[in-house]
Amino acid sequence: MPDELIAPPGLKGIAVADTVLGDVRGQEGFFHYRQHDAAELARERTLEDVWTLQLNGALPPHAALIDPGVHRTLPDGVGDLVDSAADCMVNPMSTLRVGILAVADREGRGESLDRSEAELYDDALRLAAVVPTILARHHRRRLGHDPVAPDPSIGHAADFLRMATGTMPSSAAARAVEQYLVATVDHGFNASTFTGRVVASTGADMAGSLVAAVGALTGPLHGGAPSRCIEMIDEIETPERAAAWVAGALERGDKIMGFGHAVYRAEDPRGVVLRAAAETLAATLGDAGEDLVRRAAGIESEILAALAAWKPDQRIVTNVEFWAGVVLELAGLPRAMFTPTFSVSRSIGWSAHVIEQVGVGKIIRPSARYVGPEPVVSEPV
Amino acid sequence: MPDELIAPPGLKGIAVADTVLGDVRGQEGFFHYRQHDAAELARERTLEDVWTLQLNGALPPHAALIDPGVHRTLPDGVGDLVDSAADCMVNPMSTLRVGILAVADREGRGESLDRSEAELYDDALRLAAVVPTILARHHRRRLGHDPVAPDPSIGHAADFLRMATGTMPSSAAARAVEQYLVATVDHGFNASTFTGRVVASTGADMAGSLVAAVGALTGPLHGGAPSRCIEMIDEIETPERAAAWVAGALERGDKIMGFGHAVYRAEDPRGVVLRAAAETLAATLGDAGEDLVRRAAGIESEILAALAAWKPDQRIVTNVEFWAGVVLELAGLPRAMFTPTFSVSRSIGWSAHVIEQVGVGKIIRPSARYVGPEPVVSEPV
Numbered sequence: 001m002p003d004e005l006i007a008p009p010g011l012k013g014i015a016v017a018d019t020v021l022g023d024v025r026g027q028e029g030f031f032h033y034r035q036h037d038a039a040e041l042a043r044e045r046t047l048e049d050v051w052t053l054q055l056n057g058a059l060p061p062h063a064a065l066i067d068p069g070v071h072r073t074l075p076d077g078v079g080d081l082v083d084s085a086a087d088c089m090v091n092p093m094s095t096l097r098v099g100i101l102a103v104a105d106r107e108g109r110g111e112s113l114d115r116s117e118a119e120l121y122d123d124a125l126r127l128a129a130v131v132p133t134i135l136a137r138h139h140r141r142r143l144g145h146d147p148v149a150p151d152p153s154i155g156h157a158a159d160f161l162r163m164a165t166g167t168m169p170s171s172a173a174a175r176a177v178e179q180y181l182v183a184t185v186d187h188g189f190n191a192s193t194f195t196g197r198v199v200a201s202t203g204a205d206m207a208g209s210l211v212a213a214v215g216a217l218t219g220p221l222h223g224g225a226p227s228r229c230i231e232m233i234d235e236i237e238t239p240e241r242a243a244a245w246v247a248g249a250l251e252r253g254d255k256i257m258g259f260g261h262a263v264y265r266a267e268d269p270r271g272v273v274l275r276a277a278a279e280t281l282a283a284t285l286g287d288a289g290e291d292l293v294r295r296a297a298g299i300e301s302e303i304l305a306a307l308a309a310w311k312p313d314q315r316i317v318t319n320v321e322f323w324a325g326v327v328l329e330l331a332g333l334p335r336a337m338f339t340p341t342f343s344v345s346r347s348i349g350w351s352a353h354v355i356e357q358v359g360v361g362k363i364i365r366p367s368a369r370y371v372g373p374e375p376v377v378s379e380p381v
Numbered sequence: 382m383p384d385e386l387i388a389p390p391g392l393k394g395i396a397v398a399d400t401v402l403g404d405v406r407g408q409e410g411f412f413h414y415r416q417h418d419a420a421e422l423a424r425e426r427t428l429e430d431v432w433t434l435q436l437n438g439a440l441p442p443h444a445a446l447i448d449p450g451v452h453r454t455l456p457d458g459v460g461d462l463v464d465s466a467a468d469c470m471v472n473p474m475s476t477l478r479v480g481i482l483a484v485a486d487r488e489g490r491g492e493s494l495d496r497s498e499a500e501l502y503d504d505a506l507r508l509a510a511v512v513p514t515i516l517a518r519h520h521r522r523r524l525g526h527d528p529v530a531p532d533p534s535i536g537h538a539a540d541f542l543r544m545a546t547g548t549m550p551s552s553a554a555a556r557a558v559e560q561y562l563v564a565t566v567d568h569g570f571n572a573s574t575f576t577g578r579v580v581a582s583t584g585a586d587m588a589g590s591l592v593a594a595v596g597a598l599t600g601p602l603h604g605g606a607p608s609r610c611i612e613m614i615d616e617i618e619t620p621e622r623a624a625a626w627v628a629g630a631l632e633r634g635d636k637i638m639g640f641g642h643a644v645y646r647a648e649d650p651r652g653v654v655l656r657a658a659a660e661t662l663a664a665t666l667g668d669a670g671e672d673l674v675r676r677a678a679g680i681e682s683e684i685l686a687a688l689a690a691w692k693p694d695q696r697i698v699t700n701v702e703f704w705a706g707v708v709l710e711l712a713g714l715p716r717a718m719f720t721p722t723f724s725v726s727r728s729i730g731w732s733a734h735v736i737e738q739v740g741v742g743k744i745i746r747p748s749a750r751y752v753g754p755e756p757v758v759s760e761p762v
Contacts, residue, residue, distance in 0.1 A: 007397045010744055089482065097478065202572045203601040262744075
C-alpha cells in the first residue's frame with residue numbers, strides 16, 4: 001500500500017494513546033502518577049494509597065482507600081493449579097500467568113468489551129491483588145514448603161514478603177519494598193503497558209491483557225533483571241576493583257547492567273528514592289547491610305565515572321535496577337523473585353491502563369509494509 | 382512532550398514493521414503468503430506445505446517439507462498440567478496458554494534474545510505443533526474422556542480432528558478443515574500478530590509472544606467467533622426468514638456476524654474458498670449436510686441484499702467467519718472449539734512473525750500523550 005505512513009523503527013516518539021495516568025519527563029528526570037510526583041509518593045505514601053490514586057482517581061482521603069487484603073485470597077481450586085504449575089515449571093512468571101488466567105476463568109470474569117465500568121474495576125483490583133499470592137506460593141512450592149495464606153490485616157508489600165519468606169518482615173524491610181513497589185507502579189508507555197493495551201483494545205478480558213503484559217515484562221530489553229545488578233556488585237566486590245571491571249566489560253562490548261535508560265537523560269528519580277530506601281533499611285541490619293550499601297555506592301560512583309570518561313558527550317545515569325537490586329536483597333527476597341516482584345506493582349499500573357484503553361473502544365491495528373517480491377498472480381481456477 | 386508525533390487512533394494505516402511473510406490487498410480482495418496467493422494455497426496445498434513456506438521460505442519441493450507430527454507429543458508432565466488446567470478452567474484458550482508456557486519451560490526454551498537462529502526456528506515449530514494436542518486434550522478432559530495421543534503418521538489437520546473427537550475423520554472432513562487452517566495461517570498485521578511482535582521485540586521467549594497473541598485473539602473485536610455465525614444461521618433457520626431477521630437486527634443496532642471487514646472492500650477471498658470447501662464436504666454427508674449449506678447460501682444472499690439496501694454507498698461483504706462456521710460445523714467440531722481451531726493455524730503465522738521480529742533486534746516502544754492536568758511539582762525534600 002503505497003499511501004501508507006511508515007512509522008519510525010520501534011514507534012519511537014509516536015504517541016499512540018492519550019492517558020491521564022501519568023507521564024515521564026526524561027529530560028527533567030521526573031515522572032508522575034496522575035499529577036503526583038512519583039518519587040515523592042514513594043517517599044511519603046503507602047502502596048495502597050497509590051493504588052487508590054491510579055484506580056479511584058485521587059489520593060486518600062480525596063478518594064476511598066483501596067484495601068486489597070481481602071482480594072489476595074485465591075478462589076477454590078486455583079491454589080491446587082498453581083501448585084501443579086509450580087511443580088511443572090521453574091519460572092515464577094509462567095506460574096503467575098497460569099494463576100491469573102485461572103482466577104479470571106473460575107470467577108467468570110468476562111471479556112472486557114462486555115463488562116460494565118464497575119465490573120472492569122473489580123477485575124482490575126482482583127487480578128492485581130492475587131499477584132503476590134501466586135508468586136509467593138510458586139516460590140515456596142519450588143522449595144518444598146507449604147503455602148502461607150494471605151493476611152488481609154496487613155499491607156500488600158508486607159504480606160507479599162511474609163508469604164514469600166514465611167516470616168513476618170521487619171517494618172523497615174516491608175517499607176523499603178513498599179517504596180520499590182510504589183516507584184514501579186507505572187512508567188509511561190513501556191512495552192508491557194503497551195502490550196496490555198493492545199490486547200485490551202481487542203475487547204479481550206482483563207486476564208488476557210495482564211498475561212500478555214507479563215510476557216513483555218520478561219523480555220530482557222524491557223523488564224531487565226534487577227538480580228543481574230546485584231550479581232554484578234557481587235562480582236566486582238569492592239569499589240577499588242570497579243574501574244578495571246568496567247574497562248574489561250566495555251572492551252568486550254558487554255552491557256553494563258543498571259546504567260543507561262531509553263528516556264532519562266537526567267538522573268532516574270527511582271534510583272534516587274531506592275538508594276535512600278536501601279540506606280534506611282541497611283541502618284537497621286547492622287554491618288552486613290551497611291557494608292553492601294557502602295560497596296554499592298562506591299561501585300556506582302566508579303562505574304558512572306568510567307562511563308562518563310568512555311562517552312563524554314553522553315550522560316549515562318544510574319537506572320532503577322541498580323538500587324532496586326540492593327533494596328530487594330536487603331529485604332531478604334531471593335534473587336529469583338526480583339523480576340516477579342516488579343510484576344506485583346506493575347500489574348496495578350497495567351490494570352489501570354486496561355481500563356483506560358477499554359474506554360477508547362477501538363482496536364489498535366497498525367499495518368506492516370510488505371517488502372518481499374511481488375506476489376505471483378495466477379489465472380483464476 | 383510537545384514535539385511528539387500523534388498517531389491516528391488505533392494506528393490505522395501506520396506501517397510499524399517490514400515483513401516478507403505476506404500481505405493483504407483489501408481493495409483487490411487478495412492476500413498472499415510470501416508471494417503465493419493464499420486462497421490458491423488453500424485449494425491446492427496441505428497445511429504442512431504452507432507451514433514449510435512460512436518457516437522455510439519456499440514451498441516444497443523448493444524447501445524441505447516440515448513434518449510437525451513428531452512435535453505434537455507433549456513432554457512429560459505437561460499432559461498432567463493440561464489436565465489440571467482443564468479441570469480448573471472452562472476456556473480452552475486459557476488451557477492453551479498454560480500448555481504453551483509449560484512446554485517451553487520444561488524444555489528450557491530460553492529468551493528469544495539469547496537464541497540462535499536455529500534454536501528460534503525449533504521454538505517456532507515446536508510450540509505451534511503442540512497447539513492441537515493441548516486444545517484437544519482440554520476438550521476431552523472437560524467431557525470426562527481420556528486424551529487421544531497424537532499420531533505422527535497423519536496430517537496436522539486430520540490429527541487435530543482425531544484427537545478432539547476421538548475418531549479418525551473422513552478424508553473430506555480433514556481436507557475441509559485443512560483448507561480452513563491454510564486460509565487462516567496469516568492475515569497481515571492483525572492485532573494478535575502485532576501483539577506477538579511487540580512481546581517478541583522485548584527479547585522475551587517464543588512462548589510469551591504466542592501466549593500474548595492468544596490473548597489478543599480471544600478479543601471479540603479481533604478473533605471474533607465463527608460459532609456466532611452458525612448460531613445466527615440456526616436462529617434465522619431459512620432464507621425466507623432472513624430479510625425480516627436482518628431488518629430487526631439493524632433496527633436494534635446489532636452487529637451482523639460474519640459480514641463486513643476492516644480491510645476488504647472486494648469479496649473476502651477466504652469466504653470464497655471456505656464456501657467451496659463447505660459444499661465439497663457437504664456432498665459427502667448426505668441430506669443434513671447439503672441442507673445446511675443450502676440454507677447458509679440462501680441466508681447469505683438475503684443478508685447481503687439487505688445490507689446493500691441499508692448502506693447502498695458501502696460495499697459490505699461476507700467475511701471469513703460465515704463460511705468458516707459452516708465448515709467447522711460440518712466437520713463435526715463442537716462449537717466451543719471453533720475459535721480454538723483458529724489458533725491451530727494462526728500460531729504458525731505468529732511464530733513466523735516472531736522470528737522476523739527478533740531479527741529486527743529493536744524494542745517496540747511508542748509513547749502516550751499525557752492529557753491530564755499539569756503535575757503538581759513540590760519543593761525538593
